[in-house]
Every structure is written in structure tokens, then in C-alpha cells.
Amino acid sequence: ETGVTQTPRHLVMGMTNKKSLKCEQHLGHNAMYWYKQSAKKPLELMFVYSLEERVENNSVPSRFSPECPNSSHLFLHLHTLQPEDSALYLCASSQEGYSNTGELFFGEGSRLTVL
């Protein structure tokens, strides 16, 4: 099992569809993240969950809805998206604490295309 697993790897959806991205980490980490990566732009932080509590919601539109049912699983629910939401969505996890560097471990990403 790889450290951080994302499914699906590719998703094509219409603007009226509802879909979900799934992320699972097998590293025993206590924090999980959703990032958006658009072409030639820096990664944009969307959401952070630390100890299963959402600690960051980086001004993300409500059509993106995260869910963290436990420390190993993270979902991103998608509803009525726009074409400009097409991007690579990356999940990451880290072990946070004052004695940790908080190194991020990324999944392989979910490539989303909104038609």
C-alpha cells in the first residue's frame, strides 16, 4: 500500500453532477489536506484537517465540501462545479506536533475535468 492513496485518478463531470474525491492515508498521520493545482500556478491550499477537526478553509467556494470521518480518510464532495474548477486535486497528510517538521506526503492526485 502506498502512503497516500487517491481515487479516482481521473474524473470528468458535467456542471450539474455530484461527485466525490477520496483520499486515504496509511501513515498514521494526524493532519490531512486538500490542495488544488492549476497549470503553471503554485499549489493552492483548500482545506486542512488536524486531528479530524477542520482548521483551515481557505476561502473555497461552497461547491467544494470536505469531509473527514476519521484520521485516515478525507473526502472532497463536488457539486455544480464550473469549468475553471478543472485542475489536479492533491491530497496530503503530515504528522504535526512541535517536535515534527510536518513533512507533507502527497497522493498521486485526482485529475478533474469539468465540462
Next chain:
Amino acid sequence: KNQVEQSPQSLIILEGKNCTLQCNYTVSPFSNLRWYKQDTGRGPVSLTIMTFSENTKSNGRYTATLDADTKQSSLHITASQLSDSASYICVVSGRRSGGYNKLIFGAGTRLAVHP
């Protein structure tokens, strides 16, 4: 404003040659600096993490340097291989808040190694 600037944006080198990628940052306070390698269509993978007290760190053919006074870092790749073709992302960790480290991402340098 906290920023991470990388140069060059893109670089083409011949297999076997060395190259150096640059990262300048204005993040304050500073916790650590990370370099990630991202193959096309895949998630970033950590190469090195350096704290302010470390001025050089190696990972195989990759050597990162850090000058915390001038707020500059470089990633040197020795004897490049075709598999080094990827984007290299500089990430600076700033203040700790909400139980995790705030990360500022650079836009990356896209490296192409040609035979």
C-alpha cells in the same frame, strides 16, 4: 507579503550535465524550507527539508543549500538523468497556527533533461 519565487521557470539541459535551481523567499517567521520533485501528472515527492540552522543537505545526486540571512535556497542536480525531468517546487514553512505549519509554495521550475 509572504512569497516564494523560483527561477528559472523552465530549463532544458543535456543528460549528464549539472544544473542549479534557485528559490528566494520573503516568508517570516521561518520554520523550514523544503524541495519537492513532481513528475508530470503525479503528486510531489519530498527531496529535502532544511531548518534555519542547516545550510546544506544532500539526497543522492540532489544537494540543497540554504542561506537564511539572504533568504535564498538552491537545488543542485549532479550528473542529470532523463528521470530527473520533472517540476521542482520550493516550499517554505512559516508560522505554526491551528495545529499545523503554514506552507508557502513556489510556482516551480520545470526541468527537461534531453539525451
